Amino acid sequence: MRSTSAELHTLTGAYAVNALADTERTAFETHLDRCGSCAAEVAELTATASRLGTAVDSPPPPHLRARVLKAAAETRQLPPRTARVPRIRRLREAGGLLVAACLVAAVVVTAQGLGSTKDSDTLAQISREYSQFTDFLSTPDVKLVSAAGPDGATGTAVVSASRDELLFLSRDLPEPPADRVYQLWFLDAGDPRPAGLLPATGSAPMMASGVSGAQKVAVTVEPQGGSATPTNPPMMVISLV
Amino acid sequence: MPKRERSLQSIPRDDDRPAEPTANDLLALVARGDEAAFERLYDHVSGSVFGLIRRVVRDQAQSEEVFQEVMLEVWRTATRFDPGKGSANTWILTLTHRRAVDRVRSAQAATHREEHVARLDTTRPFDEVSEQVDGRLEQRQVRRCLGNLTDLQRESVLLAYYQGYSYPEVASLLGLPLGTVKTRMRDGLIRLRDCMGVTG
Numbered sequence: 001m002r003s004t005s006a007e008l009h010t011l012t013g014a015y016a017v018n019a020l021a022d023t024e025r026t027a028f029e030t031h032l033d034r035c036g037s038c039a040a041e042v043a044e045l046t047a048t049a050s051r052l053g054t055a056v057d058s059p060p061p062p063h064l065r066a067r068v069l070k071a072a073a074e075t076r077q078l079p080p081r082t083a084r085v086p087r088i089r090r091l092r093e094a095g096g097l098l099v100a101a102c103l104v105a106a107v108v109v110t111a112q113g114l115g116s117t118k119d120s121d122t123l124a125q126i127s128r129e130y131s132q133f134t135d136f137l138s139t140p141d142v143k144l145v146s147a148a149g150p151d152g153a154t155g156t157a158v159v160s161a162s163r164d165e166l167l168f169l170s171r172d173l174p175e176p177p178a179d180r181v182y183q184l185w186f187l188d189a190g191d192p193r194p195a196g197l198l199p200a201t202g203s204a205p206m207m208a209s210g211v212s213g214a215q216k217v218a219v220t221v222e223p224q225g226g227s228a229t230p231t232n233p234p235m236m237v238i239s240l241v
Numbered sequence: 242m243p244k245r246e247r248s249l250q251s252i253p254r255d256d257d258r259p260a261e262p263t264a265n266d267l268l269a270l271v272a273r274g275d276e277a278a279f280e281r282l283y284d285h286v287s288g289s290v291f292g293l294i295r296r297v298v299r300d301q302a303q304s305e306e307v308f309q310e311v312m313l314e315v316w317r318t319a320t321r322f323d324p325g326k327g328s329a330n331t332w333i334l335t336l337t338h339r340r341a342v343d344r345v346r347s348a349q350a351a352t353h354r355e356e357h358v359a360r361l362d363t364t365r366p367f368d369e370v371s372e373q374v375d376g377r378l379e380q381r382q383v384r385r386c387l388g389n390l391t392d393l394q395r396e397s398v399l400l401a402y403y404q405g406y407s408y409p410e411v412a413s414l415l416g417l418p419l420g421t422v423k424t425r426m427r428d429g430l431i432r433l434r435d436c437m438g439v440t441g
Contacts, residue, residue, distance in 0.1 A: 010424055010427055013398075013424075013426035013427030013428070013431070014401070014408045014423050014427070016426075017338075018338050018339055018342050018401070018405070019401035019411065019426065020407065020408070021407055043326060043327050044439055044440065045430040045434060046331060047327055047328065047434075047440075048434040049430060050335060051383055051433075051439065052383060052399075052402050052403070053293040053334040053338060054289045056289070056293055056296045056403070058291055058292035058296075059287065059288045060305070061305065064309060065287070067309065068283060068309055069276070069279065069280055069283065071313050072276065072279055072316040073276055075316060077318075077319065077320055078317055078321060079320065080272070080321070081321065225346045226346075228344060228347045228348075
């Protein structure tokens, strides 16, 4: 289901109080990137909502303080974002990126085919998304990995450590069962970390941040809305190292 | 009134200038790996962070878990905080709210949430919510400004923010069309914003 720009604009309040479902939130955030007035309103309404948070102040149990400080001292911080420096890539790497770019292009073409091609708003959004991925794909340190899943499905991840982000693309994944969604996970030494829900529109690309430290990404089937920890074994695992 | 956040330069460099650094100042130091600044930031924000999580999640043990995750995420991602996009307090509480709501939604997803909502539908929970908020809000300004909202605006905003309900769930509780709830939330927050003088 697609929303028009005007409909999206009225979501500023619901977004600020975090009352959108994941898919709608993603669509709205895409809209935000190219709607300056919405972004300004969202900033103000988010700041307003956070006052409601400040108003329910309640001190945490004292023993948590030392625990949190110790955990912080033992946790590496994310690197800051950097300005991207152009660099000549090795042929093999560039070849892989070309594949990724083609995959994105194929996805974009598919998405156009599915939607109403006359909808200029949708087209603008897709082209904006495409340019966002082009930008991501041109990050100097991106790395492309892929793996096969069940029934000929494939998953491809493009990872940038410097941006701490990952672009995930799937092809030929079967429709999830009713009331179920696909969820992506980062796997490292600790518990699996949720990386986001795969878009409902089959093979649409998704971005996930927080990839640093992850050794693998995995896809599981989860109840609508996703889970805090996986409730099913992974149907696809891609090694990032 | 909008609060002016002090710039990093205003952090006292000598002990003879005991001005309190703001959360923005502290977060900028935390981004550079300053553990002492993180300790101070913890003391600065842990009350609102925990209070908000407790309000949304309710369960004490789960609230403690989410609290630790959030505080660690503040440490880990401080490098990504952009003061141009809002204050440190807003950034931290937005992160907090997102995590708290994620927790209740994933728990609900596992337990037939529609039945859950249907059951709540018959118990008029928003009266209880408003009462609790009125009774426990520490900031007079927030309470006063909430009083300026229409009942439906206030209930829409508070059910979403403090209960972690999505707007379709709020619509179901209040028996209103989805579009109405979206606009109530927006109008309510705009009215709050104007009353509090928030500038983002």
